Amino acid sequence: MVELSTTKDGTANQAEQSDRVLQILAEAARLFATKGYDGTSMRDIAVACGISKSLLYHHFSNKDEIYARVAVGSTLELYLFVRDRVPDGPPSQKIRAFMIATAEYFRRYRWAWIASTTAFWNDPDRHRQKERLTRRDRFENFLRGLIQEAIDAGEIRKLDVPMTGRLILSSLNWMHRWYNPNKTATPEQIADIFFDMVFNGLCNPDFGVPPTGEQPKPARRKRAGK
Amino acid sequence: MVELSTTKDGTANQAEQSDRVLQILAEAARLFATKGYDGTSMRDIAVACGISKSLLYHHFSNKDEIYARVAVGSTLELYLFVRDRVPDGPPSQKIRAFMIATAEYFRRYRWAWIASTTAFWNDPDRHRQKERLTRRDRFENFLRGLIQEAIDAGEIRKLDVPMTGRLILSSLNWMHRWYNPNKTATPEQIADIFFDMVFNGLCNPDFGVPPTGEQPKPARRKRAGK
DNA sequence: TTTTTCACCGACCGATCGGTCAAGCCCGCT
DNA sequence: AGCGGGCTTGACCGATCGGTCGGTGAAAAA
Numbered sequence: 001m002v003e004l005s006t007t008k009d010g011t012a013n014q015a016e017q018s019d020r021v022l023q024i025l026a027e028a029a030r031l032f033a034t035k036g037y038d039g040t041s042m043r044d045i046a047v048a049c050g051i052s053k054s055l056l057y058h059h060f061s062n063k064d065e066i067y068a069r070v071a072v073g074s075t076l077e078l079y080l081f082v083r084d085r086v087p088d089g090p091p092s093q094k095i096r097a098f099m100i101a102t103a104e105y106f107r108r109y110r111w112a113w114i115a116s117t118t119a120f121w122n123d124p125d126r127h128r129q130k131e132r133l134t135r136r137d138r139f140e141n142f143l144r145g146l147i148q149e150a151i152d153a154g155e156i157r158k159l160d161v162p163m164t165g166r167l168i169l170s171s172l173n174w175m176h177r178w179y180n181p182n183k184t185a186t187p188e189q190i191a192d193i194f195f196d197m198v199f200n201g202l203c204n205p206d207f208g209v210p211p212t213g214e215q216p217k218p219a220r221r222k223r224a225g226k
Numbered sequence: 227m228v229e230l231s232t233t234k235d236g237t238a239n240q241a242e243q244s245d246r247v248l249q250i251l252a253e254a255a256r257l258f259a260t261k262g263y264d265g266t267s268m269r270d271i272a273v274a275c276g277i278s279k280s281l282l283y284h285h286f287s288n289k290d291e292i293y294a295r296v297a298v299g300s301t302l303e304l305y306l307f308v309r310d311r312v313p314d315g316p317p318s319q320k321i322r323a324f325m326i327a328t329a330e331y332f333r334r335y336r337w338a339w340i341a342s343t344t345a346f347w348n349d350p351d352r353h354r355q356k357e358r359l360t361r362r363d364r365f366e367n368f369l370r371g372l373i374q375e376a377i378d379a380g381e382i383r384k385l386d387v388p389m390t391g392r393l394i395l396s397s398l399n400w401m402h403r404w405y406n407p408n409k410t411a412t413p414e415q416i417a418d419i420f421f422d423m424v425f426n427g428l429c430n431p432d433f434g435v436p437p438t439g440e441q442p443k444p445a446r447r448k449r450a451g452k
Numbered sequence: 453t454t455t456t457t458c459a460c461c462g463a464c465c466g467a468t469c470g471g472t473c474a475a476g477c478c479c480g481c482t
Numbered sequence: 483a484g485c486g487g488g489c490t491t492g493a494c495c496g497a498t499c500g501g502t503c504g505g506t507g508a509a510a511a512a
Contacts, residue, residue: 057501
């Protein structure tokens, strides 16, 4: 049930949490993810935990802190989580590992992931907002580095790096809107399928140029060139 | 400013709206998109429009109806909008047109799009919720039909159709989280870039198999086969 | 045994929520 | 001038919001 703070205990700053705190964080994450921050009241959280509302304020100073612990606290180590799962090897395989690791993170911390990525980005707390953006940028820049590696190694085309990163992250970030944990495929398997599609492309290599070359807009078949 | 109900007037059910109603819908869409449904109060909408809160209830029966008009009313014709912009031609080009048309819709009805796609999906109104899902499914099934066409024509590989559709829609649906209208690229241009990336793939065709074939997991290079 | 600590609770607070209502304002019509 | 009817308003409602407060009971510390 509780899925928070499972980083190796060495990197984690908060060593042990009381069961109650973990329960509150887990229930709050689920509620924030399904009903949103403003749609979730402190009463909702208390009722979900089977405790009084006052007890929430005994363990947390206010609602924002609960959300911060859910969103920031559990997203704390996304970058480290993924980085540790990207092994040495061909850059394109590192991108694949990046995608699969991100999907694993999504599967493990699903509610907290949804709660933090669907939150509205005007956090009144400036410092926290800035820290969140810093973390996100570090994560995104890590992917961009991998893409640049793959380009330098000649494994992928000379594409716009930020745009390529956005495409890859889009496929992962939108997953929570349609993923059903009761279905067969795991997020990791889905990420692997997406990697294959994005890396190798949808087009059939046996099929050359479409019969009638309509709409001669931008790049269609010239795959290597800039 | 007002960006709602611009369908040709023939297809639209509501012919002319008072300026006030259009203003309310536009401001409400912007607020719902930036602060969420629960984060937006009727006072917020009234203040944004420079009118009294009571006036909102003169034009709309309640908050839900305003949201419904923003989300459902303006998303009403996404399927028709896109369908009318997908011309005859090679199936892969129809997919490209689908993506660009969807991006155009996003650009035109940006706030309403964001408000409706970021809403939490437990609509208390059963009928409306069902209608929304029906619309979304019709839109998604349209894309799946195009993908199946492209497979049958041999233009794209024999991939899992629903999964391929999800990848394409992810690239478009996540755009609102990072798109900046002040930047140079239009959504349509971005969609075009994404189509190129997804259709032709990231991989460099000049580059064969990576030097060391690590991780012999699923499909890596066999592009035509099932 | 006495004292301190701490998880925990019921009652309550001011503010704000969505929503109502009776009454004014404004403007064209007769 | 008189009048009817939409547009518009401020005052107000009960409910719920996030948050506070004084206290209870049991275990740990003394």
